[in-house]
Amino acid sequence: MTLRQVAKAQWQSYFDRVSTELGAKLVEIEVTGVGLGDQVEAEWIPLVGLSYDPANDLVAVIAEGVRHLIRHPKQIHVEHDTEWLRSVEVIDAQGVHHFVLLRDPLSLPAP
Numbered sequence: 001m002t003l004r005q006v007a008k009a010q011w012q013s014y015f016d017r018v019s020t021e022l023g024a025k026l027v028e029i030e031v032t033g034v035g036l037g038d039q040v041e042a043e044w045i046p047l048v049g050l051s052y053d054p055a056n057d058l059v060a061v062i063a064e065g066v067r068h069l070i071r072h073p074k075q076i077h078v079e080h081d082t083e084w085l086r087s088v089e090v091i092d093a094q095g096v097h098h099f100v101l102l103r104d105p106l107s108l109p110a111p
Contacts, residue, residue, distance in 0.1 A: 003089075006076045011052040011059070014078075018085065018106065019049035026103040029061060029068050033096035042066045044103055050088065059090050061100055070098050083107055 006014050027047040032038045048062040052073075059076070061068040072093040079087040084105035090098040 002081065003077050003079050006078055008076075011073075011076055012054060014076075015050040015052050015059075018088075019051065021106060022047060022049065023106075025106055027061075027063055028099075028101045028103070029063065029066065030099040030101065031096060032099070033094065036096065041068055047100070047102075050100070059098075061098075068098070081105075 025047045026044045027042070028040060028044055029042040030038065030040050042063055042065075045066065046064040048064065049060075050062070051060045052058070053060070057072050059070040059073050061070070070090050070092050073090045074093055075091040077089040077091075078085060079089075084107060086102055086105045088100040090100075092098065
């Protein structure tokens with residue numbers, strides 16, 4: 001598996017592409033940071049979509065019953081092995097790590 005950083009200029013188009021390919025994927029949303037410890041916000045619920053809003057500098061993770069907003073993201077990393085997406089990590093301005101883990105990998109062919 002390869003962890004790679006997504007360039008900020010590609011965040012919006014990358015998440016649009018992921019959301020288009022989603023289907024019925026279950027996700028776990030975890031948040032970890034100094035002073036927070038490790039917290040699970042959602043455990044294996046259907047993912048509706050991921051998006052980046054450049055006007056508000058905001059990443060939204062929308063899952064069934066959960067809208068997880070990440071303000072002022074600084075870095076986004078994705079875990080791939082060949083064409084399969086396994087997880088997304090967003091690091092915000094405070095250094096908090098937000099993880100979106102896919103129970104089953106998402107087939108995400110090259111653009």
